[in-house]
Amino acid sequence: NQWPFTFDVQASQKPTVVKTVSLGARPTAVKATVSERFASRAWIATQDGTLHIYSLDGFAPGDGWNMTANPPASNIAEVGTVTGIGRNPTSLATSKGEPTNTTFDASNQQVIVASRGDNKINWVRFASNGNSGSIVRTIQHSEMKDLIAVEDSDNFSNEGYVLSALDYTGKAVRNYRYGQVTFHDGGLCPWPTGCAINAINGAAAEYGGAMALPGKPFQMNSANVP
Template identity: 40%
Template structure:
């Protein structure tokens, strides 16, 4: 879930009629997040979200879990450092992005 007012991305667990926030991503690089997309995976597990930062005029990627190469030996690689998230970088744009879509599917 993208919370523009809080400048945060939140993971929500739904159960019956209730919802619980399980994880929250806040980063000073995110100026005005308006859209978040969780990437698709195939053959490898790469938990990444892409964020459209409207006022920041950029796209950002964050990894939020282990990389697992299921179809290539099963090697696993954790997140760098001790955090829950790892910024994979930002792509600066001339305009203001409002939506993004990406996948790891051939």
């Protein structure tokens, strides 16, 4: 009766392994699309700095909830790669907004990569068919000692575009603002222009400071509602 329970408590909920794939380098992080409006994809980062793109046709909500009862395992297939995302990418984060295009569905067409080997954060944007992509934004900061994970902030009626990054050996959470702050109810930073980032020497983001931690962080989650 100890939580978390094993699947023996409710065997019907135990996931079924339908396919196993071999990769040329060690997998280090995974993420997937989150809504039904686009073809479902899984993204697998490998230690050599490659992001592998896999189709999930029929296995997850996508293409207007185009799911089937028993999709063939062959539907899970590699459809493309993105190289140069950085050595030892230890974290993939859902992109929760894009300041350069507020109508862009960032959570399904973009992913944020933390490269521990290069101590660098990259935004990877995917093509409309989801089968290829390229790096569109990079943050690299001298105060970041050991980048290990990233998490994007929520952007709903008001936008802030703040990315939080974990510094493992530096024992800190560091924040970076990569887009304008916009308050849609008027006042300071009104829509549509908002308040731009105060970046130095044309940098992609503004450093928002750090919160020191007693230990070495390795994983985080953030939301507008605790």
